[in-house]
Amino acid sequence: MEDFLAISECSTDELTGLLEESRSLKALYKAGQRDLCLAGKTLAMLFEKPSLRTRISFQVAMTDLGGSPIYVKPEDIGGIGKREPVKDIARVLSRYVHGIMARTFEHRTVIDLAKYADVPVINALTDWSHPCQAMADVLTIVEHFDRIEGITIAYIGDGNNVARSLAFAAGKLGMKLVVASPPGYELDSASMETANHFAPGCVTQLDDPRAAVADADVIYTDTWVSMGQEDEKEKRRKEFAGFEVNADLVAAAPKHVKIMHCLPAYRGFEISDEVTESPNSIVFDQAENRLHFQRALLRKLMS
Template sequence: MQVMRKDVLSAADLTPSDVDAIYSLADGLRNAPVSDALRGLAVALLFEKPSTRTRVSFEVGVSQLGGIPVYLDYTTTQLSRGETVEDTARTLERYVGAIVARVNRHGTLTSMAAAAGIPVINALSDIEHPCQALSDYYTIREKIGRLKGVVLAFIGDSTNVFNSLALLGAILGVEVRIASPREYGPSRWILDKAKELGGDVLVYDDPSEAVKGADVVYTDVLVSMGQESEREARLRAFLPRYRVTPELMSKTGKRSIFMHCLPAHRGEEVSDSVMDSEQSVVFEQAGNRLHVQKALLVRLAEEGYLQPRRP
């Protein structure tokens, strides 16, 4: 019986047993990074948005597993000339074992997954970033020694990263909090979905209250890709109150860790002194993307999903 779903479009597509299996594989892949788990298989990396960590970690990861990463920039494919997402997916499934897609609209992913018989993995959309959250909780597990009962306080805009952290946190027994201005708080859909998954996102206006007792303080950029026209309004709404500083970190009341999905806009959402502190694990987070994403691909291969459709 196949355990995992074919597609990973949302953090909610994962179960606790999926996560346990992926983390166990990631532990092994850290110690033995090179294998032939994907030997003979190509993986398409279809990117509509810029990327550093996601692209490099997937390209290197597929290569280390013996597979062939095929990077496709949207602007150099027929998608840029009007070919449908569905037709592209039906074509790619005849060449590759999986599609890793980084897109502007989440609907692009759902259309692609419905058309393709191979896995479609969300490498970022406007709604979620499940690979980031999966890797982040792996880092928290490594640093704190557990996940159940951990308190994660997110400071800032309710981004796609926050959405995936909230949903996966609900699945894993993590208490997720967010402090943001009311107009930039989490959507009702995320709050309801987290509750459906067994969690409860706690929403605060005051960052100092949100971080009390937190094991993890997390933030993200205040102006995400595609929001550049809103920059001035967003910075006025968030700063300086929603900046992570040493003073805010001290209000946790414990030796908390600081996390950021990167890239960081130093001096805006976080101060240099926090980014470069001993509490910061931001670059270990980035490093763990490689191990966890490799483990995700191996797990999907073990379930028999990574097979191109034969003519």
């Protein structure tokens, strides 16, 4: 593995290896010990989109491994690919740092960074894919269920980058994903076909949230209004009516069901405050596991 751009590009062995390494490094971290395998190495963190979890988790992970993270704000580079071509940014940074993490709008940006960089490139989010989040989610599921294979996730809401990455994870790791979306917001057919190519029948699409959660081990949701879509807020609120993860929907699922959300959560929109704060919620375990998965990923790619 040279880069980490999308789960669909990774083998099952690579993904399971990263999960095992995540659990090992998390145990080390909880014991107050550190693995300084990246001492003397530097990670450039490029941001087109701001983020609390992405920035802090990568920065802490890199520091905990003995390395040095450098936060690069959008204004520092005038927009990736705007003031200067992505291929030039990639080649210049390759002369300065040992790895590049990018949180961008277009997925093409991270593809081009990886193509022209001589150092590992990590996709920390694009509009098409959010692989670090999905793998932190799988790590969280393993911790709560002690298994991956056979787990059923009901994803309720917009068929976005998170849903797509979870679909690829399901196909690679033996899970099932049921996506329930209102018309026009379904997971795209190409991504469904890719996931089901890995494991036939692992991903299905419905328009009924209650049917989707009937056999779920996990109910997962994400914002209905992603960054850059703020002008669609009221339109989406109307079109997603009936898709809020609330107490009534959770009651239609098995009692053992866990609730997941990648945050930030807009309580009262896609998820209720009651459900977020319920004993079934493992939302903040997910948030923590961004740190532990990314530590393992940095170690794998940069040590």
